[in-house]
Amino acid sequence: MGFSFSSIRYGYLRITFLLLLSCVLFSVIATPVDSSVLKPKTEHDGCSALKHFHDYQSKCAYLQTIDPCASQGFVDYLSLLYCNFEKFPLLGQSLLFLWLLALFYVLGHTASEYFCSSLESLSKLLNLSPTVAGVTLLSLGNGAPDLFASLVSFMGEDSKGTYDVGLNTVVGGSSFVTCVVVGIISIALRSRGVRIERSAFVRDVCFFCAAVGSLGLILVYGKINLWGALGFCSLYAVYVAFVYLSWRFGGEGGEFDLESVHKRGSLSEPILQREDVDEEHRSNVADRHYYWKLVVWVMTLPIYLPRRLTIPVVSEAKWSKPLAVTSVTLAPVLLSFLWNWKCSPTSFEAVIVYLTGCLVGIVLGLTALATTKKSNPPKKWLLPWLAGGFIMSMTWSYISAQELVALLTSLGYIFGVSPSILGLTVLAWGNSIGDLITNVTMALHDGDEGAQVAVSGCYAGPIFNTLFALGISLVGCAWEVYPLSIVIKTDPRLLESLGFLVVGLVWSFLVLFSNRMRLGGVMGIGLLVIYLASLSIRIVQTVGDSY
Incomplete structure (x- = not known):
């Protein structure tokens, strides 16, 4: 991938424009914070009183007298x-858990199939260098679930009760990736004697320690203003610049291939497949595979179709002119609905917004109908198409994260479990499954270079989640109360x-240096023990505390 300093400069300007546009979108979807103090809900707030009622009927009557306990999502x-579900409590709880799995699927699948696809195309269009694309766009693609979960936890009107979920999700996800994923990779490669590049490893670990140390100082100090939040977030820009300069002038680091990484993280194709099986067996396998895909397709159609009809896709493999025209027509309609979803649909303002969304959608649809071909995606004016796909994939990711955080908060009240623990475990694990699949598969099947990129990704991703995802959330909260500081009172166990x-x-640092930068079982087992010890203690x- 060729590049020049001018192309990098204009590429960054375009990315900055997209990020600013995305921030405007977030301000439309999310309700801003209305207080300068962020603190967990206390035992005296209305929702915690649910534990004093012992039957569904009394809990239902009480809930009708208070505001929703988790107001981020569309469903109470x-x-x-x-x-x-007073008469069928087990059925109701089972449906909530099934919906939880569906939300994890939607969040991960949207990031994988739509968000990453837009990032890959933007990387090529903006002519970014492979290394810069790897530590920015690749990290953004892998960290999208954590980014949106963090934004929802901090930026909603109920953020006083759920921002602790965002903090624990970021810390839990970072612990899972740097301990469990790196540990599994180390154990799996113990017999191959794979060596990790010393300078890249030291760079990543040092920046990650700086990120964790900065977060610790924020939690200990207990408050942060807008400039402090901007400084915390800007550390990620320093990291990206350092990585680029190391690659440009030091010859360090491998080439990041966004498309290959994205494909290796997919489970759409079997990893193991024998070539010497007979034709009858192969035919039976193909039949079973077809029927299984058909069943999965039918089950996922209700959550696949709305996204496909509102997210523009211009890749060669997935191009469809009818779907493209439909998506650019319905996307503004969806945005107008999200703008008004808490307002009365018959109010004057709501009617104007709906009419504007429909008018814009019709204009864009007619334009797409007249300027696109049936056989292949557009070649000219590609940036608006990619920007639309990027923004709408972010919109769907944010919607999914909203429902996910709201559901986890509700499950915490139902089962008497702290939402922070759910963020540290369930949400962190669900968001980190993609990292586990992608990085382990790359390390096992792409040789020594694949192992190097996989291990680097295990640190670049958490650095992104800590500095950028969490940093953007802090900036958003601090912006709402500027020039005051936001007060962060969190569980000291964090x-x-x-x-x-x-x-x-x-x-990891000590074992790798003592073993001449070779991955091994001692390192992997130690990391797994550290993670299990941390989780068990929490x-x-x-x-x-519950007794």
């Missing part, structure tokens, strides 16, 4: 459960999790 899950995260980094502490 507590009222849905307690007011509609500092313990940060401490275990640093212990894992130090363990769970035991949480269970102790």
Whole structure:
């Protein structure tokens, strides 16, 4: 991929424009924070009183007298459960868990199939260098679920009760990737004697330690203003610049291939396949594979079709003119609905917004109908198409994250589990599955270079999630109360999790240097033990608090 300094400069200007446009979109979807103090809900708030009621009928009656306990999403899950499944509580809880799995699927699939696809095309169109694309766009693609979950946790009107979910999700995801994923890679490659590039590893670990240390200082100090939040977020720009300069002038680092990484993270094709099987067996396998894909397609159609009809896709493999025209027509309509979803649909303002969305959609649809071909995607004016796909994939990711955080918060009230623990475990694990599949598959099947890129990705991703995803959330909150500072009162046990995260980094550093930068079983087992110890202590502490 060729590049020049002028192309990099204009590429960054275009990316900056897209990010600013995305921030405007977030301000449309999310309700801003209305207070300068962010703190977890106390035992005296209305939702915590649910534990004093012991039957569904009384809980339903009480919920009708208070505001929704988790207002980020479109559904009031507590009222849905307690007011509609009084006679079938197990059925109601089972449906909530199935919906939880569906939301994880939608969030991950949207990032994988739409968000990453837009990033790959933007990378090529903007002529970014492979290394810069790897530590920016690739990290953004892999960290999209954490980014949107963090934004939802901080930026919603109920953020006082859920921002702790965002903090624990970022810390939990970072711990999972740097301990569990790196540990599994180390154990799987113990017999191959794979060596990790010393300078790249030291760079990534040092920046990650700086990120964790900065976050720890913020939590200890207990408050941060807009300039502090901007400084925390800008550390990621320093990291990207350092990586680029190391690659440009030091000859360091491998080439990041966004498309190959994205494909290796997919489970659409079998990893193991024998070539010497007979034709009858191959035919049976093909039949079973076809029927299985048909069943999956039918089950996922209700959550696939709305996204496909509102996210513009201009890739060669997935091009369809009818779907493209439909998507650019319906996308403004969806945005107008999201603008008005908490307002009365018959109000004057809502009617104007709906009419504007429909008019814009019709104009864009007619333009797409007249300027595109049936056989192949457009070659000219590609940036508006990619920008539209990028923004709408972000919109769907944000919607999914909204529902996911709202549902996890509701499940915390239903089962008496701290939302912070759900963020540290369930949400962090769900968002990190893509990293586990992508990085382990790359390390096992792409040789020593693949292992190097996989291990680097295990640190670049958490650096992105900590500095950029969490940083953007802090900037948004601080902007709302400027020039005041936001006060962050969080569970002090989050500092313990940060401490275990640093212990894992130090363990990796010491073992790799003592083993001449070779991955091995000792390193992997140690990382897994550190993660399990950290998780066990947090769970035991949480269970102790409930008694």
